[in-house]
Amino acid sequence: MPVTIKDVARLAGVSQSSVCRALAHPDQVRPETRERVERAARDLDYHPNRAARSLITGRTGTIGVILPDLGNPFFPDVVKSIQTRARRAEHAVLFSDTDEDPTVEAPVIAAMARQVDGLLLCSPRAADEELRALAGRKPMVVLNRRITPFPSVTADNADGMRQAAAHLHALGHRRVAYVAGPRASWSNRDRLRGLRAATATRDMTLIEIGNVTPTVDGGAAAADLVAASPATAVLAYNDLIALGLRQRFQARGIDVPGRISIVGFDDILVAALVDLTTVAIAREQIGRVGVELLLAEMSNKADKPRKTTETQLRVRASTGPPPLV
Amino acid sequence: MPVTIKDVARLAGVSQSSVCRALAHPDQVRPETRERVERAARDLDYHPNRAARSLITGRTGTIGVILPDLGNPFFPDVVKSIQTRARRAEHAVLFSDTDEDPTVEAPVIAAMARQVDGLLLCSPRAADEELRALAGRKPMVVLNRRITPFPSVTADNADGMRQAAAHLHALGHRRVAYVAGPRASWSNRDRLRGLRAATATRDMTLIEIGNVTPTVDGGAAAADLVAASPATAVLAYNDLIALGLRQRFQARGIDVPGRISIVGFDDILVAALVDLTTVAIAREQIGRVGVELLLAEMSNKADKPRKTTETQLRVRASTGPPPLV
DNA sequence: TTGAAAGCGATACCAG
DNA sequence: CTGGTATCGCTTTCAA
Numbered sequence: 104m105p106v107t108i109k110d111v112a113r114l115a116g117v118s119q120s121s122v123c124r125a126l127a128h129p130d131q132v133r134p135e136t137r138e139r140v141e142r143a144a145r146d147l148d149y150h151p152n153r154a155a156r157s158l159i160t161g162r163t164g165t166i167g168v169i170l171p172d173l174g175n176p177f178f179p180d181v182v183k184s185i186q187t188r189a190r191r192a193e194h195a196v197l198f199s200d201t202d203e204d205p206t207v208e209a210p211v212i213a214a215m216a217r218q219v220d221g222l223l224l225c226s227p228r229a230a231d232e233e234l235r236a237l238a239g240r241k242p243m244v245v246l247n248r249r250i251t252p253f254p255s256v257t258a259d260n261a262d263g264m265r266q267a268a269a270h271l272h273a274l275g276h277r278r279v280a281y282v283a284g285p286r287a288s289w290s291n292r293d294r295l296r297g298l299r300a301a302t303a304t305r306d307m308t309l310i311e312i313g314n315v316t317p318t319v320d321g322g323a324a325a326a327d328l329v330a331a332s333p334a335t336a337v338l339a340y341n342d343l344i345a346l347g348l349r350q351r352f353q354a355r356g357i358d359v360p361g362r363i364s365i366v367g368f369d370d371i372l373v374a375a376l377v378d379l380t381t382v383a384i385a386r387e388q389i390g391r392v393g394v395e396l397l398l399a400e401m402s403n404k405a406d407k408p409r410k411t412t413e414t415q416l417r418v419r420a421s422t423g424p425p426p427l428v
Numbered sequence: 429m430p431v432t433i434k435d436v437a438r439l440a441g442v443s444q445s446s447v448c449r450a451l452a453h454p455d456q457v458r459p460e461t462r463e464r465v466e467r468a469a470r471d472l473d474y475h476p477n478r479a480a481r482s483l484i485t486g487r488t489g490t491i492g493v494i495l496p497d498l499g500n501p502f503f504p505d506v507v508k509s510i511q512t513r514a515r516r517a518e519h520a521v522l523f524s525d526t527d528e529d530p531t532v533e534a535p536v537i538a539a540m541a542r543q544v545d546g547l548l549l550c551s552p553r554a555a556d557e558e559l560r561a562l563a564g565r566k567p568m569v570v571l572n573r574r575i576t577p578f579p580s581v582t583a584d585n586a587d588g589m590r591q592a593a594a595h596l597h598a599l600g601h602r603r604v605a606y607v608a609g610p611r612a613s614w615s616n617r618d619r620l621r622g623l624r625a626a627t628a629t630r631d632m633t634l635i636e637i638g639n640v641t642p643t644v645d646g647g648a649a650a651a652d653l654v655a656a657s658p659a660t661a662v663l664a665y666n667d668l669i670a671l672g673l674r675q676r677f678q679a680r681g682i683d684v685p686g687r688i689s690i691v692g693f694d695d696i697l698v699a700a701l702v703d704l705t706t707v708a709i710a711r712e713q714i715g716r717v718g719v720e721l722l723l724a725e726m727s728n729k730a731d732k733p734r735k736t737t738e739t740q741l742r743v744r745a746s747t748g749p750p751p752l753v
Numbered sequence: 754t755t756g757a758a759a760g761c762g763a764t765a766c767c768a769g
Numbered sequence: 770c771t772g773g774t775a776t777c778g779c780t781t782t783c784a785a
Contacts, residue, residue: 109762118772120774121771123764153543154480155479155764156762157478157482159765165543172508174505179503195524197521198522200511217478432779444779456754461755477777480761481779
């Protein structure tokens with residue numbers, strides 16, 4: 104049987120109330136009392152029962168994270184930084200994966216909302232209305248997507264695409280393809296939008312291919328379409344797709360970057376290993392800032408302006424020989 | 429204000445007790461009552477308050493996962509399968525990362541133990557005694573390490589190393605190096621033990637190098653030592669180290685696999701992409717089986733034999749040209 | 754089969 | 770500054 108507040112009270116020779124105060128509001132009790140209580144608590148290795156506390160305070164000390172696929176190397180880094188930041192704020196992290204299935208998202212969010220103080224939605228795939236319908240119950244912050252009325256943390260995708268297009272343009276490319284990721288992905292739409300603008304202002308032709316799943320297989324599946332197009336370079340929604348393209352090109356004996364250049368997005372670990380040109384996203388920053396916005400949401404009861412943060416990107420270019428266009 | 433059991437009772441025209449029974453033990457109430465309660469609950473969108481329930485039942489419906497580094501691609505797959513299996517059992521998953529720091533493990537475990545029904549320790553780095561001191565409070569299952577008295581799920585590392593050694597032997601290698609991972613890693617010790625046995629019976633010379641961190645940087649740091657040794661092949665504790673070796677060899681112009689062959693361990697996604705020979709581990713299986721053992725631990729109150737499961741491995745060979753030894 | 758009532762453990766209000 | 774006490778929402782005896 105675990106130690107309860109009563110045990111501490113008895114040992115310290117004070118009332119429950121005083122124990123509670125001494126531990127929660129140390130400045131509201133006489134130093135001597137506080138000392139006695141602290142000693143007793145330490146001696147008994149007392150830890151307040153979280154369920155009992157939650158029952159009355161209505162808070163759990165836990166935040167929830169929901170994301171489409173932990174198997175996508177993009178997400179573990181985000182989750183890791185979320186957990187690190189949350190621990191500093193003395194919050195535990197509940198985690199749930201939706202397997203890229205937009206239909207399970209809302210129920211999963213609703214279920215988790217009942218056992219946390221706040222939610223972090225990473226790249227949610229559900230429809231806008233569905234997510235909005237969930238607003239209000241618990242503080243929520245959305246990562247990698249902008250959707251009112253939620254605070255959000257996103258990457259400046261348009262600028263990333265602008266940099267990527269400029270990079271390819273400088274290398275002489277004038278016809279580029281874009282292999283789109285999940286239709287339900289806001290980032291995908293945002294990147295495409297940015298890329299359209301960037302190519303338009305540079306007199307580059309954009310060939311749009313997809314949508315495919317944001318995986319190596321998805322990329323491999325799109326490779327033949329890309330090869331059959333007049334594009335001399337291809338930008339992928341993310342690195343996994345880029346790697347799939349590369350894999351299939353190699354299998355077909357299509358020279359990369361000789362015949363076609365590839366640019367990925369995210370800068371996951373493996374991108375550097377295989378010397379893939381990619382647009383680097385500050386994943387740790389997204390997670391950390393997300394937690395910070397969420398903590399702010401959770402503390403301020405009064406409605407205050409929803410903050411939205413946008414992180415910066417940069418192209419990390421391959422170190423290999425430039426393509427011969 | 430959320431809906432409580434009282435609201436349901438009022439609407440259904442029965443007592444709290446009956447609501448509780450109708451929902452928890454449907455067979456203990458008259459069908460008609462049950463129907464009425466269920467309707468009322470549905471109409472009001474009633475969901476029992478978890479804190480209140482926990483307070484009395486002592487259970488939280490949550491399991492905890494603790495691991496050294498989510499940034500190591502090995503772990504996300506394990507966590508994902510844990511979460512998937514846990515959801516089927518209607519359990520939420522709390523997650524915590526220890527950053528490969530053995531000293532924070534025990535406190536983190538102790539803290540998490542207070543808010544979950546059971547714990548899954550993935551590749552814990554803490555000392556045996558430290559972990560044993562934590563036994564008993566809550567059901568715990570250890571993954572990737574064997575340590576009494578905990579049930580555990582491990583991979584058959586010795587057999588994996590036997591296969592790898594046989595593979596290299598068949599290719600003509602007689603002097604092989606092993607780049608060791610974290611000293612605190614049980615898997616590292618187990619693999620080394622297996623490799624020693626496998627090389628000894630084959631008249632192969634084993635050169636032991638390390639320990640290094642299980643990362644690309646760790647591998648890169650060990651590469652020069654390997655190159656300076658008489659080894660014609662090198663086995664790494666894991667794929668990240670193997671990739672670091674490969675990267676550094678390439679930078680130095682050392683031909684792989686011409687001058688030296690590399691074999692990794694884990695078969696993370698990127699291994700296939702860069703055509704690395706590696707020993708494949710069934711990560712999803714480890715996570716899934718781990719949850720199943722834990723659920724068993726959590727349900728059986730009586731002490732029963734601790735189960736230990738060992739998963740099988742297989743070499744996934746590179747598809748490239750064989751090395752010229 | 755059902756209802757009344759006693760807690761589970763901590764918090765917070767209200768007197769003293 | 771301290772102690773008594775109601776309360777949070779649910780589960781579970783115990784009678785009826």
